Amino acid sequence: MPFNFTVSPDFxxxxxxxxxxxxxxxxxxxxxxxxxxxxxxxxxQRDAIKAGQVDLIYANPYDASMLVRELGFKAVARPAGKxxxxxxVVPANSQAEAVEDLEAGVRLATTDDPDVHTIGMIMLEPxxxxxxxxxxxxxxxxxxxxxxxxxxxxDVGFFLKQGFDELSDLIKKQMRVLVSSQISVVHHxxxxxxxxxxxxxxxxxxxxxxxxxxxxxxxxxxxxxxEFESMSTEQTEFMIDLIDTLTI
Amino acid sequence: MSExxxxxxxxxxxxxxxxxxRLAKIVDEEVPYPDGKLIVxxxxxxxxxxxVNQAFVDxxxxxxxxxxxxxxxxxxxxxxxxxxxxxxxxxxxxxxKWQGYVKNLRKDGKYYWVxxxxxxxxxxxxxxxxxxxxxxxxxxxxxxxxxxxxxxx
Numbered sequence: 005m006p007f008n009f010t011v012s013p014d015f016x017x018x019x020x021x022x023x024x025x026x027x028x029x030x031x032x033x034x035x036x037x038x039x040x041x042x043x044x045x046x047x048x049q050r051d052a053i054k055a056g057q058v059d060l061i062y063a064n065p066y067d068a069s070m071l072v073r074e075l076g077f078k079a080v081a082r083p084a085g086k087x088x089x090x091x092x093v094v095p096a097n098s099q100a101e102a103v104e105d106l107e108a109g110v111r112l113a114t115t116d117d118p119d120v121h122t123i124g125m126i127m128l129e130p131x132x133x134x135x136x137x138x139x140x141x142x143x144x145x146x147x148x149x150x151x152x153x154x155x156x157x158x159d160v161g162f163f164l165k166q167g168f169d170e171l172s173d174l175i176k177k178q179m180r181v182l183v184s185s186q187i188s189v190v191h192h193x194x195x196x197x198x199x200x201x202x203x204x205x206x207x208x209x210x211x212x213x214x215x216x217x218x219x220x221x222x223x224x225x226x227x228x229x230x231e232f233e234s235m236s237t238e239q240t241e242f243m244i245d246l247i248d249t250l251t252i
Numbered sequence: 253m254s255e256x257x258x259x260x261x262x263x264x265x266x267x268x269x270x271x272x273x274r275l276a277k278i279v280d281e282e283v284p285y286p287d288g289k290l291i292v293x294x295x296x297x298x299x300x301x302x303x304v305n306q307a308f309v310d311x312x313x314x315x316x317x318x319x320x321x322x323x324x325x326x327x328x329x330x331x332x333x334x335x336x337x338x339x340x341x342x343x344x345x346x347x348x349k350w351q352g353y354v355k356n357l358r359k360d361g362k363y364y365w366v367x368x369x370x371x372x373x374x375x376x377x378x379x380x381x382x383x384x385x386x387x388x389x390x391x392x393x394x395x396x397x398x399x400x401x402x403x404x405x
Binding site: 130132184250 | 371
Protein backbone atom coordinates (compact mmCIF):
# COMPACT_ATOMS: atom_id res chain seq x y z
CA MET A 5 0.00 0.00 0.00
CA PRO A 6 1.42 3.41 -0.92
CA PHE A 7 1.56 6.18 1.64
CA ASN A 8 -0.94 9.01 1.16
CA PHE A 9 0.24 12.60 0.84
CA THR A 10 -1.89 15.74 0.72
CA VAL A 11 -1.40 19.50 0.64
CA SER A 12 -3.37 22.20 2.46
CA PRO A 13 -5.98 23.39 -0.09
CA ASP A 14 -4.80 27.00 0.19
CA PHE A 15 -1.82 26.53 -2.16
CA UNK A 16 -1.65 28.95 -5.09
CA UNK A 17 -3.14 27.38 -8.28
CA UNK A 18 0.11 28.16 -10.13
CA UNK A 19 1.93 25.80 -7.77
CA UNK A 20 -0.35 22.79 -8.17
CA UNK A 21 1.96 21.05 -10.66
CA UNK A 22 4.86 21.76 -8.30
CA UNK A 23 3.32 19.53 -5.63
CA UNK A 24 3.11 16.67 -8.15
CA UNK A 25 6.80 17.22 -9.06
CA UNK A 26 7.61 17.18 -5.32
CA UNK A 27 5.75 13.89 -4.87
CA UNK A 28 7.64 12.32 -7.77
CA UNK A 29 10.97 13.62 -6.43
CA UNK A 30 10.09 12.30 -2.96
CA UNK A 31 9.17 8.81 -4.21
CA UNK A 32 12.42 8.51 -6.17
CA UNK A 33 14.58 9.67 -3.29
CA UNK A 34 12.76 7.79 -0.52
CA UNK A 35 12.34 4.69 -2.67
CA UNK A 36 8.73 4.23 -1.64
CA UNK A 37 5.30 4.64 -3.23
CA UNK A 38 3.42 7.80 -2.26
CA UNK A 39 0.03 8.80 -3.63
CA UNK A 40 -0.73 12.54 -3.79
CA UNK A 41 -4.36 13.49 -3.26
CA UNK A 42 -5.39 17.16 -3.47
CA UNK A 43 -8.68 18.36 -1.99
CA UNK A 44 -10.92 21.28 -3.01
CA UNK A 45 -11.81 22.24 0.53
CA UNK A 46 -10.48 22.10 4.07
CA UNK A 47 -13.56 20.14 5.19
CA UNK A 48 -13.02 17.40 2.58
CA GLN A 49 -9.36 17.19 3.58
CA ARG A 50 -10.20 16.99 7.29
CA ASP A 51 -12.65 14.16 6.60
CA ALA A 52 -9.85 12.22 4.87
CA ILE A 53 -7.45 12.95 7.75
CA LYS A 54 -9.97 11.74 10.34
CA ALA A 55 -10.60 8.61 8.25
CA GLY A 56 -6.87 7.79 8.53
CA GLN A 57 -6.28 8.37 4.82
CA VAL A 58 -3.35 10.78 5.21
CA ASP A 59 0.25 9.85 6.12
CA LEU A 60 2.08 12.99 5.01
CA ILE A 61 0.68 16.51 4.81
CA TYR A 62 1.85 20.02 4.03
CA ALA A 63 -0.52 21.43 6.62
CA ASN A 64 -2.13 24.75 7.31
CA PRO A 65 -0.97 25.94 10.77
CA TYR A 66 -4.54 25.95 12.03
CA ASP A 67 -4.89 22.22 11.27
CA ALA A 68 -1.48 21.43 12.77
CA SER A 69 -2.99 21.51 16.25
CA MET A 70 -5.44 18.70 15.49
CA LEU A 71 -2.86 16.71 13.52
CA VAL A 72 -0.12 16.87 16.17
CA ARG A 73 -2.06 16.82 19.44
CA GLU A 74 -4.97 14.56 18.50
CA LEU A 75 -3.64 12.34 15.72
CA GLY A 76 0.05 11.89 16.58
CA PHE A 77 1.56 13.64 13.53
CA LYS A 78 5.10 15.02 13.89
CA ALA A 79 6.66 18.05 12.21
CA VAL A 80 9.45 17.42 9.72
CA ALA A 81 10.10 20.81 8.16
CA ARG A 82 8.74 24.26 7.40
CA PRO A 83 9.23 26.56 4.41
CA ALA A 84 12.07 28.97 5.22
CA GLY A 85 11.00 32.61 5.42
CA LYS A 86 7.43 31.89 4.35
CA UNK A 87 5.04 33.18 7.00
CA UNK A 88 1.26 33.10 6.96
CA UNK A 89 0.07 36.68 7.27
CA UNK A 90 -3.38 38.12 6.55
CA UNK A 91 -4.54 41.47 5.19
CA UNK A 92 -7.88 43.25 5.57
CA VAL A 93 -8.79 44.97 2.33
CA VAL A 94 -11.51 47.47 1.34
CA PRO A 95 -12.51 48.89 -2.06
CA ALA A 96 -10.32 51.89 -2.95
CA ASN A 97 -13.30 54.26 -2.60
CA SER A 98 -14.26 53.00 0.87
CA GLN A 99 -14.85 55.64 3.56
CA ALA A 100 -12.89 53.52 6.05
CA GLU A 101 -9.33 54.72 6.72
CA ALA A 102 -8.70 52.34 9.63
CA VAL A 103 -10.28 49.18 11.01
CA GLU A 104 -11.90 51.26 13.75
CA ASP A 105 -13.95 53.05 11.06
CA LEU A 106 -15.79 49.81 10.20
CA GLU A 107 -19.19 49.44 11.81
CA ALA A 108 -21.56 46.66 12.83
CA GLY A 109 -23.36 45.16 9.86
CA VAL A 110 -20.27 45.37 7.65
CA ARG A 111 -20.33 42.79 4.81
CA LEU A 112 -17.26 40.52 4.93
CA ALA A 113 -15.93 38.45 2.01
CA THR A 114 -13.66 35.63 3.20
CA THR A 115 -12.51 32.10 2.33
CA ASP A 116 -12.51 28.83 4.25
CA ASP A 117 -8.74 29.28 4.83
CA PRO A 118 -8.80 28.86 8.63
CA ASP A 119 -5.66 30.75 9.65
CA VAL A 120 -6.35 33.75 7.42
CA HIS A 121 -9.93 33.93 8.66
CA THR A 122 -8.86 33.63 12.31
CA ILE A 123 -6.18 36.32 11.98
CA GLY A 124 -8.58 38.53 9.99
CA MET A 125 -11.28 38.30 12.69
CA ILE A 126 -8.69 39.22 15.36
CA MET A 127 -7.78 42.32 13.36
CA LEU A 128 -11.50 43.34 13.31
CA GLU A 129 -11.73 43.21 17.12
CA PRO A 130 -10.51 46.80 17.67
CA UNK A 131 -13.73 47.87 15.88
CA UNK A 132 -15.85 45.71 18.25
CA UNK A 133 -16.70 43.46 15.31
CA UNK A 134 -17.14 39.70 15.63
CA UNK A 135 -19.17 36.92 14.03
CA UNK A 136 -22.32 38.13 15.80
CA UNK A 137 -22.49 41.59 14.24
CA UNK A 138 -21.07 41.21 10.73
CA UNK A 139 -22.54 39.67 7.60
CA UNK A 140 -20.12 37.04 6.26
CA UNK A 141 -19.99 35.30 2.90
CA UNK A 142 -17.41 32.60 2.06
CA UNK A 143 -15.79 32.39 -1.38
CA UNK A 144 -13.67 29.62 -2.88
CA UNK A 145 -10.69 31.75 -3.90
CA UNK A 146 -9.06 35.12 -3.22
CA UNK A 147 -9.87 36.17 -6.79
CA UNK A 148 -13.56 35.76 -5.93
CA UNK A 149 -13.09 37.74 -2.70
CA UNK A 150 -11.56 40.54 -4.78
CA UNK A 151 -14.45 40.39 -7.27
CA UNK A 152 -16.99 40.63 -4.43
CA UNK A 153 -15.25 43.81 -3.21
CA UNK A 154 -15.04 45.34 -6.68
CA UNK A 155 -18.70 44.58 -7.49
CA UNK A 156 -19.83 46.22 -4.26
CA UNK A 157 -21.10 42.92 -2.85
CA UNK A 158 -18.77 43.20 0.17
CA ASP A 159 -17.37 46.10 2.22
CA VAL A 160 -14.28 44.32 3.48
CA GLY A 161 -12.29 41.21 2.50
CA PHE A 162 -9.74 38.88 4.11
CA PHE A 163 -6.76 37.72 2.05
CA LEU A 164 -3.64 35.68 2.66
CA LYS A 165 -1.07 38.46 2.26
CA GLN A 166 0.75 36.47 -0.41
CA GLY A 167 -2.59 35.80 -2.17
CA PHE A 168 -3.32 39.54 -2.25
CA ASP A 169 0.19 40.43 -3.42
CA GLU A 170 -0.15 37.96 -6.31
CA LEU A 171 -3.31 39.63 -7.69
CA SER A 172 -2.79 41.69 -10.85
CA ASP A 173 -1.90 45.37 -10.43
CA LEU A 174 -5.12 46.27 -12.26
CA ILE A 175 -7.22 44.58 -9.55
CA LYS A 176 -5.01 45.64 -6.65
CA LYS A 177 -5.18 49.34 -7.46
CA GLN A 178 -8.97 49.21 -7.10
CA MET A 179 -8.55 48.10 -3.48
CA ARG A 180 -6.79 49.37 -0.37
CA VAL A 181 -5.16 47.48 2.52
CA LEU A 182 -6.55 48.65 5.87
CA VAL A 183 -4.31 46.53 8.05
CA SER A 184 -1.69 43.84 7.54
CA SER A 185 -0.78 41.27 10.18
CA GLN A 186 2.82 41.02 11.38
CA ILE A 187 2.75 37.83 13.40
CA SER A 188 5.89 36.16 11.96
CA VAL A 189 5.62 32.82 13.77
CA VAL A 190 2.63 31.20 12.05
CA HIS A 191 3.49 29.10 9.00
CA HIS A 192 2.67 25.90 7.14
CA UNK A 193 4.51 22.71 8.08
CA UNK A 194 5.28 19.33 6.57
CA UNK A 195 3.90 16.78 9.03
CA UNK A 196 4.24 13.01 9.01
CA UNK A 197 1.60 10.66 10.41
CA UNK A 198 2.12 7.65 12.69
CA UNK A 199 2.21 5.07 9.86
CA UNK A 200 5.06 6.86 8.08
CA UNK A 201 7.22 7.89 11.04
CA UNK A 202 9.77 5.13 10.36
CA UNK A 203 10.80 7.23 7.34
CA UNK A 204 10.86 10.49 9.32
CA UNK A 205 14.63 10.90 9.79
CA UNK A 206 15.35 10.10 6.14
CA UNK A 207 12.52 12.37 4.98
CA UNK A 208 13.77 15.26 7.12
CA UNK A 209 17.32 14.86 5.81
CA UNK A 210 16.08 14.78 2.23
CA UNK A 211 13.77 17.79 2.25
CA UNK A 212 16.07 20.03 4.30
CA UNK A 213 18.89 19.37 1.83
CA UNK A 214 16.91 19.53 -1.41
CA UNK A 215 17.81 23.20 -2.02
CA UNK A 216 21.41 22.03 -2.49
CA UNK A 217 20.46 19.64 -5.28
CA UNK A 218 19.92 20.87 -8.86
CA UNK A 219 16.72 18.90 -9.39
CA UNK A 220 15.56 19.72 -5.87
CA UNK A 221 15.96 23.45 -6.53
CA UNK A 222 13.69 23.19 -9.57
CA UNK A 223 11.06 21.31 -7.59
CA UNK A 224 11.15 23.87 -4.77
CA UNK A 225 10.79 26.73 -7.25
CA UNK A 226 7.73 25.09 -8.78
CA UNK A 227 6.12 25.02 -5.29
CA UNK A 228 7.05 28.64 -4.55
CA UNK A 229 9.34 27.60 -1.68
CA UNK A 230 12.98 28.68 -1.32
CA GLU A 231 13.99 25.85 0.96
CA PHE A 232 12.66 23.66 3.72
CA GLU A 233 14.19 24.10 7.16
CA SER A 234 14.05 21.58 9.96
CA MET A 235 11.23 22.07 12.46
CA SER A 236 11.66 20.76 15.99
CA THR A 237 8.97 19.32 18.23
CA GLU A 238 9.20 22.36 20.53
CA GLN A 239 8.90 24.82 17.62
CA THR A 240 5.77 22.97 16.55
CA GLU A 241 4.32 22.95 20.06
CA PHE A 242 5.03 26.68 20.41
CA MET A 243 3.20 27.47 17.16
CA ILE A 244 0.24 25.35 18.24
CA ASP A 245 0.13 27.05 21.67
CA LEU A 246 0.14 30.42 19.94
CA ILE A 247 -2.67 29.44 17.57
CA ASP A 248 -4.63 28.13 20.57
CA THR A 249 -4.53 31.62 22.07
CA LEU A 250 -6.01 33.05 18.86
CA THR A 251 -8.98 30.75 18.71
CA ILE A 252 -10.73 31.83 21.91
CA MET B 253 -3.55 58.18 23.17
CA SER B 254 -6.49 58.27 25.57
CA GLU B 255 -8.50 61.52 25.83
CA UNK B 256 -8.20 61.26 29.62
CA UNK B 257 -4.37 61.32 29.62
CA UNK B 258 -2.88 64.21 31.54
CA UNK B 259 0.78 63.49 30.90
CA UNK B 260 1.43 63.82 34.64
CA UNK B 261 4.51 62.12 36.08
CA UNK B 262 4.57 60.49 39.50
CA UNK B 263 6.40 57.83 41.50
CA UNK B 264 4.37 54.94 42.84
CA UNK B 265 5.38 52.06 45.10
CA UNK B 266 4.16 48.86 43.42
CA UNK B 267 3.68 45.94 45.81
CA UNK B 268 3.77 42.51 44.25
CA UNK B 269 2.15 39.34 45.51
CA UNK B 270 4.77 37.56 47.60
CA UNK B 271 6.11 40.69 49.29
CA UNK B 272 8.39 42.24 46.64
CA UNK B 273 7.95 45.91 45.86
CA ARG B 274 9.52 48.58 43.66
CA LEU B 275 9.26 52.32 43.17
CA ALA B 276 8.13 52.95 39.58
CA LYS B 277 7.85 56.09 37.49
CA ILE B 278 4.29 56.48 36.19
CA VAL B 279 3.52 58.73 33.22
CA ASP B 280 -0.16 59.23 32.42
CA GLU B 281 0.30 58.80 28.67
CA GLU B 282 -0.93 55.93 26.54
CA VAL B 283 1.18 54.41 23.77
CA PRO B 284 -1.14 53.12 21.02
CA TYR B 285 -1.10 49.39 20.31
CA PRO B 286 0.43 48.77 16.86
CA ASP B 287 -2.05 47.53 14.23
CA GLY B 288 -1.71 43.92 13.07
CA LYS B 289 0.90 42.88 15.63
CA LEU B 290 0.82 40.27 18.35
CA ILE B 291 2.92 40.68 21.48
CA VAL B 292 4.17 37.24 22.50
CA UNK B 293 6.02 36.04 25.57
CA UNK B 294 6.60 32.80 27.40
CA UNK B 295 7.41 32.21 31.02
CA UNK B 296 8.46 29.29 33.18
CA UNK B 297 5.90 27.93 35.67
CA UNK B 298 6.94 30.61 38.21
CA UNK B 299 6.30 33.52 35.84
CA UNK B 300 9.94 34.20 34.91
CA UNK B 301 10.16 35.37 31.28
CA UNK B 302 11.97 32.91 28.98
CA UNK B 303 11.06 34.28 25.53
CA VAL B 304 9.81 37.58 24.08
CA ASN B 305 9.15 38.60 20.49
CA GLN B 306 10.25 41.90 18.92
CA ALA B 307 6.78 43.46 19.34
CA PHE B 308 7.05 42.80 23.10
CA VAL B 309 10.47 44.47 23.24
CA ASP B 310 9.25 47.47 21.21
CA UNK B 311 6.09 48.06 23.27
CA UNK B 312 7.63 47.47 26.70
CA UNK B 313 10.57 49.85 26.04
CA UNK B 314 12.86 47.36 27.81
CA UNK B 315 15.66 45.54 26.01
CA UNK B 316 15.35 41.81 25.34
CA UNK B 317 18.19 41.22 27.81
CA UNK B 318 16.33 43.13 30.54
CA UNK B 319 13.15 41.14 29.93
CA UNK B 320 14.42 37.56 29.72
CA UNK B 321 15.00 36.35 33.26
CA UNK B 322 12.76 39.01 34.81
CA UNK B 323 9.44 38.27 36.49
CA UNK B 324 6.51 38.94 34.17
CA UNK B 325 5.08 41.30 36.79
CA UNK B 326 7.67 43.85 35.58
CA UNK B 327 4.80 44.97 33.30
CA UNK B 328 2.27 45.43 36.08
CA UNK B 329 0.69 48.87 36.13
CA UNK B 330 -0.47 50.14 39.55
CA UNK B 331 -3.93 50.84 38.07
CA UNK B 332 -4.40 47.07 37.62
CA UNK B 333 -6.11 45.55 40.67
CA UNK B 334 -4.33 42.60 42.28
CA UNK B 335 -7.53 40.57 42.10
CA UNK B 336 -7.37 40.61 38.26
CA UNK B 337 -3.98 38.85 38.34
CA UNK B 338 -5.16 36.45 41.03
CA UNK B 339 -7.95 35.42 38.64
CA UNK B 340 -5.37 34.95 35.87
CA UNK B 341 -3.09 32.75 37.96
CA UNK B 342 -5.95 30.73 39.50
CA UNK B 343 -7.22 29.99 35.98
CA UNK B 344 -3.96 29.02 34.28
CA UNK B 345 -2.67 27.03 37.28
CA UNK B 346 -5.88 25.06 36.91
CA UNK B 347 -4.78 24.18 33.35
CA UNK B 348 -7.28 26.51 31.66
CA LYS B 349 -6.93 29.45 29.27
CA TRP B 350 -7.37 32.99 30.60
CA GLN B 351 -8.38 36.03 28.62
CA GLY B 352 -8.77 39.61 29.77
CA TYR B 353 -7.92 43.27 29.22
CA VAL B 354 -4.73 44.50 30.85
CA LYS B 355 -3.13 47.91 31.31
CA ASN B 356 0.62 47.38 31.05
CA LEU B 357 3.43 49.57 32.36
CA ARG B 358 6.39 50.42 30.12
CA LYS B 359 9.92 51.01 31.30
CA ASP B 360 9.53 54.75 30.56
CA GLY B 361 6.44 54.91 32.79
CA LYS B 362 3.90 55.23 29.96
CA TYR B 363 1.19 52.60 29.50
CA TYR B 364 -0.53 50.49 26.82
CA TRP B 365 -3.70 48.41 26.86
CA VAL B 366 -3.87 44.86 25.50
CA UNK B 367 -6.33 42.05 25.12
CA UNK B 368 -4.30 39.23 26.64
CA UNK B 369 -4.68 35.48 26.37
CA UNK B 370 -2.59 33.18 28.57
CA UNK B 371 -2.42 29.42 28.12
CA UNK B 372 -0.51 26.76 30.03
CA UNK B 373 2.16 24.94 28.00
CA UNK B 374 1.76 21.21 28.57
CA UNK B 375 4.48 18.84 27.31
CA UNK B 376 4.10 15.07 27.86
CA UNK B 377 1.43 15.84 30.43
CA UNK B 378 3.66 18.21 32.42
CA UNK B 379 3.32 21.97 32.84
CA UNK B 380 6.50 23.59 31.50
CA UNK B 381 5.38 27.22 31.41
CA UNK B 382 2.89 29.68 30.02
CA UNK B 383 2.45 31.46 26.68
CA UNK B 384 0.90 34.91 26.67
CA UNK B 385 -0.31 36.53 23.46
CA UNK B 386 -1.64 40.09 23.38
CA UNK B 387 -3.62 41.78 20.65
CA UNK B 388 -5.16 45.17 20.03
CA UNK B 389 -8.25 45.83 22.16
CA UNK B 390 -11.20 48.02 21.19
CA UNK B 391 -11.62 51.43 22.87
CA UNK B 392 -15.02 50.37 24.25
CA UNK B 393 -13.46 47.34 26.01
CA UNK B 394 -10.74 49.59 27.43
CA UNK B 395 -13.36 51.99 28.81
CA UNK B 396 -15.31 49.09 30.35
CA UNK B 397 -12.11 47.68 31.90
CA UNK B 398 -11.03 51.07 33.29
CA UNK B 399 -14.42 51.45 34.99
CA UNK B 400 -14.35 47.90 36.35
CA UNK B 401 -10.76 48.03 37.65
CA UNK B 402 -11.41 51.32 39.48
CA UNK B 403 -14.05 49.53 41.53
CA UNK B 404 -11.67 46.65 42.34
CA UNK B 405 -8.74 48.71 43.65
